[in-house]
Amino acid sequence: MEPGSGRVFYTPLHEQHQTLHLGMFRKFRIAILIFILATVGLGAWRANARLTTWEHSVHVAIYPIAADDSPATRSYLNHLSIDSFEDIAQWMQTESNRHGRSVLQPIVLHLASPLTDKPPLAPSHPSAQEAILWSLKLRWWASQNDAIAGPKPQVRLFVLFHDPELNSRTPHSTGLAKGQIGLIHAYANRQQRRQNNVVIAHELLHTFGATDKYDLATLQPIHPQGYAEPQRTPRLPQARAEIMGGRTPIDEVTSEIPASLTETVIGQETAREIGLLRTDR
Known part of the structure; x- marks a missing residue:
């Protein structure tokens, strides 16, 4: 009704139908996305369960990508070798042994040639629908960009390298247990290689089912699960990081x-989450 006119205005019937159809289409699209994600997630859960028995070596492929157009980044990628990441495999062996899993080579690393295509980046503060769409887009992109010599990898880590002279901060890295895919941001700098590998190892464990153990607001590790030595006396400072x-x-x-x-x-x-420690221990 128009104020003061006494006249009533109705929404045309075709507009009502159009609004109704749009609403139904959105719900249908969301339902389809959830169904697809659930189907993919079930397959990924089964794959993850097989990986974390630790009866055989897990083949992990690293795909380097230049995140910017810097010549320094290109040069860094051209000089990468599997030795650049070998301390990840050595660390995983050490930690596996420490937790009582006598597995010869828990992970075997493979290095692909640098990719030219860039993956879809995660949206900042995504809605549930946006997160599902991005996850599906990333999986599709990964399936089109995972060529590598040798055995088919069970885990694929796409590492975007940034020139530290151009980027003082990098976007957040992500590891997907449902899909065994990691999207990792690192620095194209030899002095930061070992610290890059800490980030890569963190995201690698996400693909095995490990969860974050720090406060998202403060980035402080959560006691006790986020501490390397939760029973240490005095508790602080800690000597190492979980x-x-x-x-x-x-x-x-x-x-x-x-x-x-x-x-x-x-x-x-974390060891329990990824199968290094049995739940009965």
């Missing part, structure tokens, strides 16, 4: 990013 806690706690409000994997461990809760 890999999924992400940092070494110094005091109640301060923590440090580990310089290399030698400063990190896989804690008991």
